[in-house]
Amino acid sequence: MKIKLIYPEWGNFPLKYRRYIHTLGLITIAALTPPEIGLSFTDERIEPVDFDEPADMVAISAMTCQAKRAYDIADRFRAKNIPVVMGGLHPSLMPEESALHADAVVVGEAEGTWENLVQDFVGGSMKKFYKCVERPKMENVSWPRRDLLAGKGYIPMQSMQVSRGCPVNCEFCSVPGLFGTSYRGRPIKEALAELEKMEEYIFFVDDNFHLAKRRSYELFDGMAGMGKKWTGLAPLAAAQDREYVDRLVKSGCWLLYVDVGPWMSASFGEKRAGFTTAEKHLENIQRFHDAGIKLIASFVFGYDYDDKGIFERTVEFAKKTGIEECEFLILTPYPRTRLHDKLEAEGRIIDRDLSRYTTTNVVYRPALMTPDELYEGYIRAWKEFYSKDVIEETDDGLVVKTMSQFPIDPGVFDRMIDERYRPEDKWVESFVRRERLGK
Secondary structure: OEEEEEEOOOOOOOEHHHHHOOOOHHHHHHHHOOOOOEEEEEEOOOOOOOOOOOOOEEEEEOOHHHHHHHHHHHHHHHHOOOOEEEEOHHHHHOHHHHHOOOOEEEEOOOOOHHHHHHHHHHOOOOOOEEEOOOOOOOOOOOOOOHHHHOOOOOOOOEEEOOEEOOOOOOOOOOOHHHHOOOOEEOOHHHHHHHHHOOOOEEEEOOOOHHHOHHHHHHHHHHHOOOOOEEEEEEOHHHHHOHHHHHHHHHHOEEEEEEEOHHHHHHHOOOOOOOOOOHHHHHHHHHHHHHOOOEEEEEEEEOOOOOOOOHHHHHHHHHHHHOOOEEEEEEOOOOOOOHHHHHHHHOOOEOOOOHHHOOOOOOOEOOOOOOHHHHHHHHHHHHHHHOOHHHEEEEOOEEEEOOOOOOOOOHHHHHHHHHOOOOHHHOHHHHHHHHHHHHO
């Protein structure tokens, strides 16, 4: 028996290197699959789907922006009488919709439900829905099947998860719909044991493990001396704790992804209650830089308090801080979020094509500008922050050909050059060679 695992194309995102960072969902599913069942894994972001590959079942994981493509893929396999299972973020939020294109839908986290589904499928009694009734404990979480990633051309940085759930529960975020709002952490000894077996560069995909400082200290102290270099998501406010920053550095943190957008745009001009001021953001950024930690900053445009001057003010701020890399996003009302419900009630959603829910398109009417003004300002921000030599406008959208944040050394470059890329992505190889020669 063989199961084919598919991660669909997700559309254009300006920072092209992001598609070369591997995800964890399907290789975690693979680890939960009985060893006697054969598996193959296709990441359509970097390789085509082989619709003629023999398979007894197809399993597809999808975010909202991938849903339309996921349904197309599912329909093609089902037309060949191959059963399809769907899961992941979007099917968990919209199970009835996904069930129109699948023989079974996994709702919520996979542990405990996937194993039951496979058992039922083998026995010929697979049901339409498999719902995670009780959120799985993080003890003895299966290590992902990273062997399935070999030779696919990913950036040599391995992803890892040490916690699930985020109690912040922002109105625009769909993550609580999958992982909940209660923080659940893996036992640190188990996480450290997995880290010991992983390669040098690590990406923690956790939504916010920095919220539990005591646990984070234990993790950071255990990583000190391992020789790992890692990155992950963090709030800018973490910079205010000097001891915390010191432990970050000792653990091998070289880069943090900080989400500035929801609060930054509100802090320009008058100081709004409940929002951190631009001056405080500058102070926190400087503290990280003083510690030798680089930053990728995320800015979101389109909040109801954003006027037409927000784009220029944001770029000016980003350049002033010396932030190494920025991403600019358009606020997107994902299904089953409070933001979506609000905009739906106000009659402001103007585009329901899920393939456009990529944070690079305007799918609703903003409050203080037109949809065209929001999109044009978003594009202008990318062009004004990055130099012209790394910007390319394509039929699919803007492309920024930079990998400025990746911790470069000759050994990493050699490995990247040896990996295979699609013909249209030869810029990766040329970038690697150019940067290596410049060292």
